[in-house]
Amino acid sequence: MQHNQKKINSELNPNVSVDCVIFGFDLEQLTVLLIDRGEISSAFGPRMALPGNLIYDNENLDMAANRVLDELTGLNNIYLEQVGAFGDPDRIHKESDREWLKSIRAEPEARVITVAYFTLVPMSNYKPQASSFAKNADWVPVNEIKELAFDHFEILQAAKDKLKQKIKIQPxxxxxxxxxxxxxxxxxxxxxxxxxxxxxxxxxxxxxxxxxxxxxxxxxxxxxxxxxxxxxxxxxxxxxxxxxxxxxxxx
Amino acid sequence: MQHNQKKINSELNPNVSVDCVIFGFDLEQLTVLLIDRGEISSAFGPRMALPGNLIYDNENLDMAANRVLDELTGLNNIYLEQVGAFGDPDRIHKESDREWLKSIRAEPEARVITVAYFTLVPMSNYKPQASSFAKNADWVPVNEIKELAFDHFEILQAAKDKLKQKIKIQPxxxxxxxxxxxxxxxxxxxxxxxxxxxxxxxxxxxxxxxxxxxxxxxxxxxxxxxxxxxxxxxxxxxxxxxxxxxxxxxx
DNA sequence: TTGGATAGTGTAAATTTGACACAAAGCTAT
DNA sequence: ATAGCTTTGTGTCAAATTTACACTATCCAA
Missing domain, CATH: 1.10.10.10 (Winged helix-like DNA-binding domain superfamily/Winged helix DNA-binding domain)
Structure with a gap:
């Protein structure tokens, strides 16, 4: 969005977005940084969603994921890994979803493929007020998350699995x-x-x-x-x- | 393409494609089914490419991958797993690539994200002449593949890694x-x-x-x-x- | 000074891994 | 028919790894 001025010349691709599962650890349990979409969206479905955005046509997928992370937390140089692509044609069901999508400049009628990433951030480095978005962002313990907007719960599950598997192979x-x-x-x-x-x-x-x-x-x-x-x-x-x-x- | 008539009503999404790394085993070594793009394309780059295609707006990613596989080999009900999404904005460099893309109805100027899959097929079940495409398809031992069109070599590498990792976890x-x-x-x-x-x-x-x-x-x-x-x-x-x-x- | 909380440490049994060589069975060529 | 070629199929021992398990040490707070 307006946060990253460098990108303003390039066009958003209406068909491809990235979503980030931002993992943290509060020294007790694994947590995820979620966006609260607010009262309005919640009328028809879960308020909480993964942070994400459409990609620009001149950035690659990893860049886009880093940008989303940066916009939200001000962090960069962060461990980041792709989980995979998700994209049922009927991902978006609800009127509230459409409203939300419009608010992030996505085309509600378009078919959107999203590429999911997970990132690992040291919670101690995260300044909650680094960006205006962060006001609506919150760390939530993964075990307490029972539902998310869109297909984000499925994405979260895949990210957890990938992390679990990956940690067996790399520290x-x-x-x-x-x-x-x-x-x-x-x-x-x-x-x-x-x-x-x-x-x-x-x-x-x-x-x-x-x-x-x-x-x-x-x-x-x-x-x-x-x-x-x-x-x-x-x-x-x-x-x-x-x-x-x-x-x-x-x- | 024209092969699958059921899909003709739906529109191709110009921004998203799937590519399949179709693995086989000739009882000696691991092989991959590659498409020969022919003399013309070869003038400027590798002739061989992974089979793939744009997706339709009414199918999900797994369906699209299955369709590509079916169109090429006539096989379905096949082990299939997503490798991930690939999509540098500068994926397509060469004039020959553009020609090739036009021939499969893709928009050469568009920025294309591709979602890669790998599939495991029992070579004994594969009838080489199941479709007209197959005339240009050939099994190639993975060790002999040194280059591929577009970013397909990178995709192949990722698919090999994923398979290697996966086989340690599931038989x-x-x-x-x-x-x-x-x-x-x-x-x-x-x-x-x-x-x-x-x-x-x-x-x-x-x-x-x-x-x-x-x-x-x-x-x-x-x-x-x-x-x-x-x-x-x-x-x-x-x-x-x-x-x-x-x-x-x-x- | 005591009580509460977590840190830090060793051993023995069971299981798994890795290295290694030779006889048996079928086919082919003479 | 026989000799030779090729691949199958099998056991053991030593080393390494895994699992299960309990008590003392150190700091803070009351």
């Missing part, structure tokens, strides 16, 4: 944590993504054997219990590891 | 084999998908432990060596297995 979970984190937080993160409990000792053993964490001398402060050591993700060691064709972070 | 390889097959054929199939040698005895041990194969009393006939026992994929046992949340066919 991308770090993108959801602050730079310094504890093993317990990482543990909890894996549990909430994989949606199953993991034995504490076995988890720690396995993650440490990978040797992609740097333990800092620093400890947690101000917690009402034994403070944990803090760790950092070690990018270089990870690169070494993957360059040997390693692809099994098997959980 | 979809059976879709590439005839109903009755030998363990050696299955072994060879896994090797060619994973692109690495697998120890014969270890492979057989692992695959048998899954207990999703039914051994038939029948033997191979007419081979110039000790004949192998024939096996069938056992759908029911597989269903039992997956319904317990099993997702590791770990190779």
């Amino acid at each position: 991308i979970g770090f993108n959801l944590l602050p730079e310094k984190f504890t093993l317990s937080q990482l543990h909890r993160l894996y549990e909430s993504i994989l949606d199953k409990p993991l034995d504490k000792r076995n988890f720690r053993r396995k993650i440490q054997k990978l040797d992609i964490l740097s333990s800092l001398r620093e400890k947690q402060r101000g917690v009402p219990h034994k403070p944990s050591l803090l760790y950092e993700f070690n990018e270089e060691k990870y690169q070494e590891l993957t360059q040997t064709g390693f692809d099994n972070f098997g959980f | 979809i390889g059976f879709n590439l084999l005839p109903e009755k097959f030998t363990l050696s054929q299955l072994h060879r199939l896994y090797e060619s998908i994973l692109d690495k040698p697998l120890d014969k005895r270890n492979f057989r041990r692992k695959i048998q432990k899954l207990d999703i194969l039914s051994s038939l009393r029948e033997k191979q006939r007419g081979v110039p060596h000790k004949p192998s026992l024939l096996y069938e994929f056992n759908e029911e046992k597989y269903q039992e297995l997956t319904q317990t949340g099993f997702d590791n066919f770990g190779f």
